[in-house]
Amino acid sequence: MTKFFAPAIAIAVGLLVLLGYFLPNSSLAGIRVIIVQWAVILAGVAFFVGVINLLTVHIKKISGKGKGKVYSLLLVFSLLITLVVGLFSSSALNTIFNAVILPVESSLLAIMAVTLIYAGIRLLRHRNDLMAVIFLFTALIVMLGSAPLPFIENPFMGIRPWIVSVLATSGARGILLGVALGTLFTGLRILIGADRPYGGK
Amino acid sequence: MQIPALAGLILVLFSFVLLIGLSMLKDRIKTSFRDIPAFGKFRRALGTAVEDGSRIHFALGSVSPIDSRTAASFASLSTLRHSAELSAASDKAPLATSGDAALAILSQDSLKTAHHIAGADQQYRSTSGRLMGVTPFSYAAGTLSTIYDEGISANVIAGGFGVEVGLLSDAAERTRSFTLAATDSIPAQAVLYASASEPLIGEELYAAGAYLKAGRTHLVSLYAQDILRWLIIILLLIGAGMKLLAGLL
Structure with missing residues (x-):
C-alpha cells in the first residue's frame, strides 16, 4: 500500500503547490500556503529526530574503539548543556551563540582563506592544463586589484571591475541558465514519480 | 495572471510535455553524451570500494528540502540512491552526511531502499545517514x-x-581519496575547481543520474535540457539582433 500511496500523495501535493504558485488568485494559492506551513512543521519535527540521530552516532563513537572519542564526548556534553540552558533561559542561549558559535564559525571562515591559498598553489599539481593557468592568473589579478597599495597607484584597479562585471558575470549567467534547467527537470522527475527521494522503488 | 507567472507556467508545461514525449519515444533516442571523465573514474572508485571493502562517503550539503535550492539536495539524493545500490555489497556500508535534519532522514530512506534493491538489507545501519551539524x-x-x-x-x-x-x-584531497564534487552555487564551484580533483561545473550535478545509468527518465531529461538550452540561445540571439536593429534604425 505504501508503494502506491507515498508517490500518489507526493505527486498530488507537488502539483497543488506548483499550481498554487503560478495561480496566486485562485483557491489553490491558499492550499499552497497551508501545505508549505505543514512542511515547515514537519521540518521542525525532523530537526528533533536529527538531533537524536546526532546523539546516537556520537554515543556509539564514545563506546566504540574508533578515533575521535574526545570530540564526540565534547559534542554530547555541549549539546546537553545548551539544551538545559535553552530550556531555562533564552538570554543565556543568545550569550552561548554570540560567545561560542559565532566566533568558532568566523574562525572556520578564516581557515577557509588559508585553505584556498593552499588549494590554489596545489591546483597546478593535479590539473596541469591551460584552464588551470587562466584560473590562477585571473584570481591573482582580481586579488591584486582588490589590494590597497600605499604610495603608488594600483595598476590592476582598472582591470578588476572589467573582469568581475563582464567576464565573470557573463560566465556566471551561462552557468546559472544550466543550473536553472537542471533544477526544473529535477523537479519534474520528482513530480512524475521517476525520482523518489522519499524512498520506495 | 501576471506575464512572468504565465511565462513560467508555459515553460513548466512545455518542459513536462517534452519530458513525457521524449520518454515515449524510448529506444528511438540514441544515448550519446559528451565524455565527463569524472563519472568514469567514480564508477571505478565504486568498484574498488566493493573489492577492497572500503567505504564511500556522500556529503549531501546543508540545504533543506523546503529551501529554494532544494533541487541540488534532491539531485544529490538521487546520486546517493543509485551509487549506494552499486556499492551496497561492500563490507562497509556507504555513509551519507547532511547538514539538515530532514535531508538526513531522506538520506537514511534512500540508503535503506538502495540496500533493499541490492539485496543487502543486513548491511544497512540507521546511523549510515547522519546529521553532522545544523549550520x-x-x-x-x-x-x-x-x-x-x-x-x-x-x-x-x-x-x-x-x-x-x-x-x-x-x-x-589530504586523505588521497577519490573526490567527486558538485554544487549549484557559483562561488562554491570556484572553490571546488581549485580544491577538488574531479569537480563538476554548472548543470553537471543534475546530469549525474544519466551518467550513472539511473534510468531512462534521467537520459531523456538531459535531451530535453539540451533542446531548451538551444531554444534559449536562439531567443537570446533574436533579442540581441532586434535590439541591434532598433539601434541602427
Whole structure:
C-alpha cells in the first residue's frame, strides 16, 4: 500500500503547490500556503529526530574503539548543556551563540582563506592544463586589484571591475541558465514519480 | 495572471510535455553524451570500494528540502540512491552526511531502499545517514572527522553547499581519496575547481543520474535540457539582433 500511496500523495501535493504558485488568485494559492506551513512543521519535527540521530552516532563513537572519542564526548556534553540552558533561559542561549558559535564559525571562515591559498598553489599539481593557468592568473589579478597599495597607484584597479562585471558575470549567467534547467527537470522527475527521494522503488 | 507567472507556467508545461514525449519515444533516442571523465573514474572508485571493502562517503550539503535550492539536495539524493545500490555489497556500508535534519532522514530512506534493491538489507545501519551539524560551517567541521577517521576510499561531495565546501574537499584531497564534487552555487564551484580533483561545473550535478545509468527518465531529461538550452540561445540571439536593429534604425 505504501508503494502506491507515498508517490500518489507526493505527486498530488507537488502539483497543488506548483499550481498554487503560478495561480496566486485562485483557491489553490491558499492550499499552497497551508501545505508549505505543514512542511515547515514537519521540518521542525525532523530537526528533533536529527538531533537524536546526532546523539546516537556520537554515543556509539564514545563506546566504540574508533578515533575521535574526545570530540564526540565534547559534542554530547555541549549539546546537553545548551539544551538545559535553552530550556531555562533564552538570554543565556543568545550569550552561548554570540560567545561560542559565532566566533568558532568566523574562525572556520578564516581557515577557509588559508585553505584556498593552499588549494590554489596545489591546483597546478593535479590539473596541469591551460584552464588551470587562466584560473590562477585571473584570481591573482582580481586579488591584486582588490589590494590597497600605499604610495603608488594600483595598476590592476582598472582591470578588476572589467573582469568581475563582464567576464565573470557573463560566465556566471551561462552557468546559472544550466543550473536553472537542471533544477526544473529535477523537479519534474520528482513530480512524475521517476525520482523518489522519499524512498520506495 | 501576471506575464512572468504565465511565462513560467508555459515553460513548466512545455518542459513536462517534452519530458513525457521524449520518454515515449524510448529506444528511438540514441544515448550519446559528451565524455565527463569524472563519472568514469567514480564508477571505478565504486568498484574498488566493493573489492577492497572500503567505504564511500556522500556529503549531501546543508540545504533543506523546503529551501529554494532544494533541487541540488534532491539531485544529490538521487546520486546517493543509485551509487549506494552499486556499492551496497561492500563490507562497509556507504555513509551519507547532511547538514539538515530532514535531508538526513531522506538520506537514511534512500540508503535503506538502495540496500533493499541490492539485496543487502543486513548491511544497512540507521546511523549510515547522519546529521553532522545544523549550520553550514558546523556541518563542514563535523564531517571532517568522518572523512579522516572512517576508512573512506571515495568522497562524493554533491549538493547544496557554500564556500565551506572547500574544507571538505581539502580534507578529502589530504586523505588521497577519490573526490567527486558538485554544487549549484557559483562561488562554491570556484572553490571546488581549485580544491577538488574531479569537480563538476554548472548543470553537471543534475546530469549525474544519466551518467550513472539511473534510468531512462534521467537520459531523456538531459535531451530535453539540451533542446531548451538551444531554444534559449536562439531567443537570446533574436533579442540581441532586434535590439541591434532598433539601434541602427
